[in-house]
Amino acid sequence: MSLLLLLFDLIGTFVFALSGGTLAVRYRLDFFGVLVLSCAAAVSGGLARDVLIGAQPPAALADWRYLATAMLAGVVTFYRHEAIERMRNPVQIFDGAGLALFAVLGTGKALDFGLSPFAATLLGMLSGIGGGVARDVLVARTPVVLQAELYAVAALAGGGVVALADVFALPRTPAMAFGALVCFGLRYMAIRHGWHLPAARLPEDRG
Numbered sequence: 429m430s431l432l433l434l435l436f437d438l439i440g441t442f443v444f445a446l447s448g449g450t451l452a453v454r455y456r457l458d459f460f461g462v463l464v465l466s467c468a469a470a471v472s473g474g475l476a477r478d479v480l481i482g483a484q485p486p487a488a489l490a491d492w493r494y495l496a497t498a499m500l501a502g503v504v505t506f507y508r509h510e511a512i513e514r515m516r517n518p519v520q521i522f523d524g525a526g527l528a529l530f531a532v533l534g535t536g537k538a539l540d541f542g543l544s545p546f547a548a549t550l551l552g553m554l555s556g557i558g559g560g561v562a563r564d565v566l567v568a569r570t571p572v573v574l575q576a577e578l579y580a581v582a583a584l585a586g587g588g589v590v591a592l593a594d595v596f597a598l599p600r601t602p603a604m605a606f607g608a609l610v611c612f613g614l615r616y617m618a619i620r621h622g623w624h625l626p627a628a629r630l631p632e633d634r635g
Contacts, residue, residue, distance in 0.1 A: 438497050442497050442500070443525045444473075444559045445470035446504070448465040449463075449506065453506065454519075463506075468562040469560065470497070470501070470559055471494055472558045472559045474487060474494075474559075483537070520615075526559065528612035531582075531584075531608075532552065532611070534551055534556065535551065535587035539594050545595050549587040549591045556583035556586075556587075578617075581625065582612075582615040586607040588607070
């Protein structure tokens with residue numbers, strides 16, 4: 429079970445790093461910049477989660493495989509970005525996959541550290557959105573989570589599935605798989621069909 433969770437964690441790290449690397453290439457950063465953005469997108473959310481729940485040292489720093497996986501994704505993106513770009517909306521799709529995996533894994537880890545289901549869901553959301561926020565801030569772009577498209581809400585939904593399963597003593601692994609599907613599905617539909625929360629409007633916007 430622990431090996432399976434590690435595998436999913438590394439997959440989430442890789443796909444988030446791809447989103448960071450792809451955005452770095454789009455902003456024409458150099459090789460070092462691509463690696464930095466890949467690592468920031470991949471591990472920032474997990475670092476914040478581990479610091480808040482007292483998991484010391486954070487997994488991303490204690491286990492070399494996380495940063496190695498993130499840098500591998502950065503190298504792949506730097507040299508094969510054209511192939512990645514040929515995929516439809518690559519940054520958003522990779523980001524959605526990473527969001528889903530990190531949201532459910534972060535919720536599960538928070539529950540293991542004794543947090544309440546509600547607090548664990550919030551930590552799962554932080555795990556999911558932290559990397560995307562760090563990635564966007566580094567290129568001076570408004571973070572996706574602060575814009576109208578469903579993002580944090582999708583992470584909350586995915587983490588909420590895991591938390592509810594814990595409340596009702598249901599098996600963790602199927603709940604995490606279903607929660608990841610719920611999160612990714614919401615994010616994908618938001619991208620595809622423009623689903624969003626109501627956005628703030630100024631008086632001149634109404635006129």
